[in-house]
Amino acid sequence: MKRREFFIKSAVAGLGTAAYLKFGNNFDLFANTKTAPDNIYDLVAIKGGEADVMFNRAINSLGGMKRFVKPNQTVVVKPNIGWDVSPERAGNTNPKLVKQIVKECFDAGAKDVYVFDNTCDNWTKCYKNSGIENAVKEAKGKLVSGANESYYQEIAIPNGKRLKEAKVHELVLNSDVFINVPILKNHGGAKLTVAMKNLMGVVWDRGYWHRNDLHQCIADYATLRQPDLNVVDAYYVMKRNGPRGVSEADVVTMKSQLISTDMVAVDAAAAKLFGFDPNDIDHIVYANQMNVGTMDLTKLKIDRISL
Amino acid sequence: MIVALAFLLSITILFLDITFSLPEKFSDYPLYLQFIPSLLKYLSLGTLAAAGFLVVIVFTLLFGRVYCSTACPLGVLQDIISFISKKIKKRKYVYKKPLTKTRYSILIVTILVFLSGSVITFNLLDPYSNFGRILSNIFQPIVVGINNTIAFFLESFNLYWIYPVEFRGIEIFSLLFSIGVFGIVGWMSYKHGRLYCNTICPVGTFLGFISKFSLFKIGITESNCISCGVCERVCKANCIDTDNSSIDFERCIACFNCFTSCSTEAIEYQFRYLPQKKDGPIVNISKRDFVIKSAVYFVGASAVLKAQKKIEVYKENEIPVIREYAVSPPGSVSINNFTDNCTACHLCVAACPTHVLQPSFLEYGLLGIMQPRMDYIKGFCNYDCVICSQVCPSGAILPIKQESKKLIQLGIAKFEKDNCIVYTQKTDCGACAEHCPTKAVRMVLDPEVNKNAPKIDEEICVGCGACEYACPTIPYKAIYVKSNPSHLTAKLPVQEELEQPDLEEDFPF
Numbered sequence: 137m138k139r140r141e142f143f144i145k146s147a148v149a150g151l152g153t154a155a156y157l158k159f160g161n162n163f164d165l166f167a168n169t170k171t172a173p174d175n176i177y178d179l180v181a182i183k184g185g186e187a188d189v190m191f192n193r194a195i196n197s198l199g200g201m202k203r204f205v206k207p208n209q210t211v212v213v214k215p216n217i218g219w220d221v222s223p224e225r226a227g228n229t230n231p232k233l234v235k236q237i238v239k240e241c242f243d244a245g246a247k248d249v250y251v252f253d254n255t256c257d258n259w260t261k262c263y264k265n266s267g268i269e270n271a272v273k274e275a276k277g278k279l280v281s282g283a284n285e286s287y288y289q290e291i292a293i294p295n296g297k298r299l300k301e302a303k304v305h306e307l308v309l310n311s312d313v314f315i316n317v318p319i320l321k322n323h324g325g326a327k328l329t330v331a332m333k334n335l336m337g338v339v340w341d342r343g344y345w346h347r348n349d350l351h352q353c354i355a356d357y358a359t360l361r362q363p364d365l366n367v368v369d370a371y372y373v374m375k376r377n378g379p380r381g382v383s384e385a386d387v388v389t390m391k392s393q394l395i396s397t398d399m400v401a402v403d404a405a406a407a408k409l410f411g412f413d414p415n416d417i418d419h420i421v422y423a424n425q426m427n428v429g430t431m432d433l434t435k436l437k438i439d440r441i442s443l
Numbered sequence: 444m445i446v447a448l449a450f451l452l453s454i455t456i457l458f459l460d461i462t463f464s465l466p467e468k469f470s471d472y473p474l475y476l477q478f479i480p481s482l483l484k485y486l487s488l489g490t491l492a493a494a495g496f497l498v499v500i501v502f503t504l505l506f507g508r509v510y511c512s513t514a515c516p517l518g519v520l521q522d523i524i525s526f527i528s529k530k531i532k533k534r535k536y537v538y539k540k541p542l543t544k545t546r547y548s549i550l551i552v553t554i555l556v557f558l559s560g561s562v563i564t565f566n567l568l569d570p571y572s573n574f575g576r577i578l579s580n581i582f583q584p585i586v587v588g589i590n591n592t593i594a595f596f597l598e599s600f601n602l603y604w605i606y607p608v609e610f611r612g613i614e615i616f617s618l619l620f621s622i623g624v625f626g627i628v629g630w631m632s633y634k635h636g637r638l639y640c641n642t643i644c645p646v647g648t649f650l651g652f653i654s655k656f657s658l659f660k661i662g663i664t665e666s667n668c669i670s671c672g673v674c675e676r677v678c679k680a681n682c683i684d685t686d687n688s689s690i691d692f693e694r695c696i697a698c699f700n701c702f703t704s705c706s707t708e709a710i711e712y713q714f715r716y717l718p719q720k721k722d723g724p725i726v727n728i729s730k731r732d733f734v735i736k737s738a739v740y741f742v743g744a745s746a747v748l749k750a751q752k753k754i755e756v757y758k759e760n761e762i763p764v765i766r767e768y769a770v771s772p773p774g775s776v777s778i779n780n781f782t783d784n785c786t787a788c789h790l791c792v793a794a795c796p797t798h799v800l801q802p803s804f805l806e807y808g809l810l811g812i813m814q815p816r817m818d819y820i821k822g823f824c825n826y827d828c829v830i831c832s833q834v835c836p837s838g839a840i841l842p843i844k845q846e847s848k849k850l851i852q853l854g855i856a857k858f859e860k861d862n863c864i865v866y867t868q869k870t871d872c873g874a875c876a877e878h879c880p881t882k883a884v885r886m887v888l889d890p891e892v893n894k895n896a897p898k899i900d901e902e903i904c905v906g907c908g909a910c911e912y913a914c915p916t917i918p919y920k921a922i923y924v925k926s927n928p929s930h931l932t933a934k935l936p937v938q939e940e941l942e943q944p945d946l947e948e949d950f951p952f
Contacts, residue, residue: 181952183946183950184946220825220827248601250603256877257825258796258797258825260462260463260796261825280603281603283606283609284591284606284607284609286595286607323873324876324885324886325871325873325876325877326871326873327871342874343874343915344915346873347864347872347915347916348870349870349871350870350871350873351870351871375941377882377885379877380877380879380880382880382881382882383938385939385941386938386941387941388941388942388943389943389944389946390944390946391946404952408950408951408952409951409952411951418871433952440949440950
């Protein structure tokens, strides 16, 4: 994509978003959802079911998938596929959840649904052994490589403190809808990886982040563009030795899921679910200060569901 | 010819499989008969499963150098070049005198250097290994380039059918060497057919020597021969002398061009031990002297060169980090075992999915030139991967099982605190611990900076290099793998059980 084309597209996307935010409530008249706008929650926490079942139930509380995906739009789903490990090792997002999200996107009328990650291990092996390749193919989504610099376009981050620019995967820049699907797990450097940390997988030069205050860079990137939806997979949760883990002994079964449009809120809730105080995770605190979202969960309308 | 093309194509595919879609075991079939790798594998393993070179010798003892015309990929490549050359310009071969002195000198030097404990001459002259290097150093980058160009083109239409393949640079010496060999072989075959096989190639000379004793040989039945000279003109080995109605069977590579060209069926396999007229042997003293002297010179030189096996990897850092030895791949047992058996065919380099295996320059010393080493700047060794050990045809990398590989300690991670971001920048990083598959490197709170800093448990470190690869410090790394010249066995990481959470509990927010 040319720089000019990018600016035009982002301007159009921005106007679209603005229009949606301004008149968004009216769209629901046509969207035929059961939930009235007033009943839409800010954050949904759900536990006790299979990943796909929980997602179906939770997305309804957020107004249904049609609130996020309009007919003929292109969607990018960004799970964590960073590691060459099996689903039980909880290094990557639950494939069942990814499959269900892709399916729901198509049901809402999506034209194309792309799935990718800039992996840490060999990408073909990550895609395969995580079970996500199969899941995406079954749901008729398109799995794309994130393993080549040529996919990434340089863009400025005007509000960043340490991270002033980043090379971002073209699919994230070109698509209408961006759905972030992290897995909740322990992390040696960032303490915890959830929604904001998961976005390290849409950029090329991660080394820069590590060199230049990892937490600040994570918060800086989060100022760029909020994903349209964040779905935190906490079905299997890696409690230690993250983000890769050593064996299944690192994993506990929580059978939980958190959904929100607010990355900071969902990360704060995930930290609590994990057993951490969000105030101890620097990037959550920084992002909160930079008004990316709110970490004060008492201000939010939360739907808590046990299946 | 079909057999020859089958060998050539399958070996070519092996080297150019840039998307790694072939099963590893595929390599066993076309590579089983590759003479030098098989010989080395046999010497180190001693199993019949590695005795492809014996099969070659048996075939040679029966029918002459059929290896050279079918199984040898460099030979078949030359045939293709000759074929093209003939299409461009009508070219006729003529009988040429053998360059016996040259080829036997090369053969004897090769054998003597090998007996003195170095495979450097195999490394430089083995036709299969040279072919492999030509493919992996010259053609693979071209294929990657074409693939990536098509991928980018399709991508601009939002089509992601094929994906660009990552290209992590080339080792310049190996590339130049391969271009040189390709140039020489190409020029020789373009002008003179199989000149390379009959003057330089030690395998060709050796099999030619054996074919002196082969049971059947190709000969001219004088009663049928009308001395038309057609066979001489099609003989790419330049070994048919129609003036004297003789065939130099030592140089014959059994391509059978003469069979098909002969209109009178005067050329056929003859049983060798029919009584035949022979000249008495002529011994040329000066020739013998030259051979012995040059052999002694090369053996001496190789011993001197072997003494300088150390090199520095990192220089000019605040704290100089010196890696005394290169890291040899898993399954190679030790640097010595590896360098003694590797012919640098670069199949492992082509097959390595993480690109950690790269051709060396002088990291193993001059005698190990071009033999692959673990390059942790380009990649790291995947914990579960054993592909290099499965494709290696020479036994330099022995076959290993996935489970045992996880305990092979190639080297040990060493930490340079004063190069580490946690100490120099006082910010969090953790990239090394992030990638470590055994958690031999973990982040532990250091009260000095009140940050989590890397800590290494050397016993469970396998030396995969994931930490070194991931370490983002520039220009030099804060963590690196120090080679174990002989590989050791690592301990398994111990894992305590975790308490499972109560699913009935309410959300903590």
